[in-house]
Amino acid sequence: MTSTFNASLAISRRAFVQAGVATLALPAYISRASAADTFTCRIAHSEAIGSPLTNAFERWAKSMNEKSEGRIDAQHFPASQLGGLAQLLEGSRIGTIQATTAGPDSEEAIAPEIAAFGGAPGFIYKDEAHVDRVLQGDLGAEVSQIAREKTGVEFVAYGESGFRHVLAKTPVTDLASLSGLKIRVPELRVWVDFWKKLGANPTPLPYSEQYAALSTGIIDGLESDYFSVLGFKWHEQAKHVTPTYHWFLPKAVRVNAAWLDSLPADLQAIVRDTAKEEFLAQRTENRAKADKALDELKAVGVEVHAIDEAERAKWADLTAPLFDEFGSKSPKTAEMIAKIRALA
Template sequence: MKGRKVKGLFTTMLLAAGILAACSQEEAAPATEAEGTTPAEEPKITLRLADNQPADYPTVIGDQKFAELVSERTDGRITIEVFPSGQLGDEKSVLEQIQLGAIDFARTNSSPLAEFHDELKVFSIPYLFNSDEHLWNFLNSETGTTLLDGLQEAKMQGLAYYDSGSRNFYSTKPLTTMEELKGQKIRVQQSEVNIQLMEALGASATPMPYGEVFSALQTGIIDGAENNLPSIDSSNHYQEAKYLIMDHHTRVPEVLLASKASWDKLSAEDQEIIRQAALDSVETQRQAWAEYEEKSLKTITEAGVTITEVEDITPWKEAVKPIVDNFTTEYPEIADAINSANP
């Protein structure tokens, strides 16, 4: 009898232990599920990039390559939407929105950026770079990178330079020599250096928005303007201005930049991906530029424009020497870097 009681008690104890073990396993189950849970995916980001040129223009082709590389390298997590043709505003408006963080990226000419970072006016100093190779040696130097970094104080983050060729004068009036430029009303981008350039060459500087140039040529408000071949082509300015003189007075690069407000929201890893994608898009943009420039020259020539290549640039350089001297005195280190970049 006593043996049966002990046996029964032992059985009861085993049952209790089994129940406790089962309960313990049930309580542990959530922990096991948590260990196997896949971490939440990082949120997708959509950013906007503004460009004032049409969709087939070389800078927009560069923009698109940049956006493509960012998407590839983030597995589609970051999307950059490109808005060409000034959809998000003209250059001045876009830069204001960039500073406010309302637009995330922009492709803009470096000339208006000198308003925010004075050293960038180097690209508007006439006849400072002797060739495209000379310019790109400088842009790819440490000094070239430093110039981009200088935009941070203006709430912008410079990422890369894009090709913009050389700028030349074109007019509705005969323009085959420096003498014929004198007295003509020439549209320029709004900058002190551009105005000084026109004064030094004896012309009258007329700053105005780029979009108003065609009608101003038609109505005679201006006689001419200055720009690179693709811009003269894409804007149809050659239809009104039948004289083009190739003096290559400036080589003013484009700049791909980010809003500092948008940039600072990105992780360090994403910043590096975007920065490298911008640099890697330059080759595509430069190739597109070379092809477009060749096409533009053909278009302008076939339209009957009289094209004059300046063979002796010396008189032009002598006329603007005070402008160059002022810059080299003010920024001797940049001047030295430019001289060192000359092949």
């Protein structure tokens, strides 16, 4: 009886120890299972094929895939393949896509204090060094946090399409030649207000519709960076460019915050670190190649029309009231505008 009891006790102890070992091993097993999970990252945007921004997104996707050793499956869909800008922005907020890009001004309706960082209203950025002081410092980090809290996306890095200029079917050399011009603008109020102040006829249209709108006469021109003009071949429909430097458009690299938070800590770091690395390179490339892109436009028959500093100053003076108008949206908006201008 006693030996039977002791044998049973020994078996019970062995079973307990084995169960304990198995229990202790469970977190390691779970950890290994988690490490083997694959997280899909759909990157979709409306930037042109071959532009510095699109090239940076391609590199970013490759870098995430390689550095995560395949645990992140980053898939890249440029040039509005998954929808226009409005759809892409909404997709990034709700998580149907994981990453996209747009100017911070795209959040005007939800977080108006962010919109100023997208160059709103025009002439807020003096030069590229001013842009870097704003976006690569404490203010840039603050904007990312606001975006996360209010819109459900985190700005993990900032790229840029750079200064924007006017492309039109007829020469634009002064305010008189701009008067009444049907110029395409993003579907945002601040852009409409800007061009109305200058006497143009702003026409809000989706980004992807500009070529057709030029060819059918819905618009007479548009305003954009040189890379996009080349990439989308808008120059085939409008042959006159005016370097106006009226609006500098940073591009926030927007990642759905819920998706980012669902990643293991090491993968979160890979997403953020690789984004900062690739879009630093993108900004450098963009600035180095802007003049070359203008030369390429000249080579395909685009005429360049200069405006002097006195004329440009008139444009800035006419749109200057927008700082107060835009700032009146909220005290925080006015505060942010003041912070940006103080770093000029």
